[in-house]
Amino acid sequence: MYTRTLLIICLLTFFLKGYSQDFRYIILDNLRDKSKITNYTLRVRDLYDYDGSIELFNIRPNPIASLPKTYSDVLILCSVLPDFESSENWSSIDSTDLKTNIISFQELLEDVTSSLNILDMQIKKDTKFLHKYQVVKKVGDQYLVSKKCLVEFYAIREYPSNYNIPYATIDTTQKKVSIRDMKNVFEGLLQEKKVFPLDIHELPTYLDDNLRVRREYLTSIFKLKNDTAYKFWTFTDWSITDGWNVDRGIDRFIYIPNKGIVGGSYDFYFHFLNRIHDSNKWFKNILNENVMIAEEFK
Secondary structure, rough: OHHHHHHHHHHHHHHHHHOOOOOEEEEHHOOOEEEEEEEEEHHHHHOOOOOEEEEEEEEOOOOOOOHHHHHEEEEEEEEEEEOOOOOOEEEEOHHHHHOOOEEEHHHHHHHHHHHOOOOOOOOOOEEEOOOOEEEEEEEEEEEEOOOOOOEEEEOOOOOOOOOOOOOEEEEOOOOOOOHHHHHHHHHHHOOOOOOOOOOOOOOOOOOOOOOOOEEEEEEEEEEEOEEEEEEEEEEEOOOOOOOOOOHHOOOEEEEEEEOOEEEOOOOHHHOOOOOOOOHHHHHHHHHHHHHHHHHOOO
16 A cells, blocks of 8 residues: 555655646747737637637747848747636746746757748648747736647748748748638548548548648638738648547637737637537638727727
């Protein structure tokens, strides 16, 4: 009995220690002199059956004279997601607890360029990370740390129309393709019956050659207040049924140059917790490319 109890204590200690080291702190104030940060708020009720909010932090590194422009032409999107176990998305943290596990600007930029593989364009499998990083903001004299945080890396590019645009790229000059357009193409090419990878009715779904063909498509261009806005959607599947499809990330989003991502959807996060009970409503949201728009742009 003693041996078993000791083993359980050791396993718990190992787990808790490992978990405490499992994420890095992105301290926003530490990045402001090296990047442009924009912050927006989404109301979840606009799209999902839940009263809550999502905070978006767009981090755009300033150009670095010693590095090629492609290194800094990236967007780091930090989404502070709702904590369903409480009504608060943030918790207070003592400044003394922020002395370890801090990621510096240089380390963060290295993570971005490594994931996007800026040098050889071979995008790695993971460019979206749930709980690998936590955002820290300062309100008055108090530090607040996010409880649930999704961090995504994007390259900002303008490629010629004949280029194959790789995954994790925001290109506002590409040809427009809607989700309905792709559904028609997908169904027309098939010689055997397969489920459209974005169809929520029959999970899991699988996209053949996912790592080769997944990408973000531009679907529409419109005015949002006084800005030109670009809506994108992500072509990938729902291959996980017992956990988060983190690869989907902010699967539909609105981007404004110089302001960042100002709206979007997080189907992977809310679907896993069944925040819309009607699968027809889910798929309607997908086909209609519905998103939440930041309060600052309403």
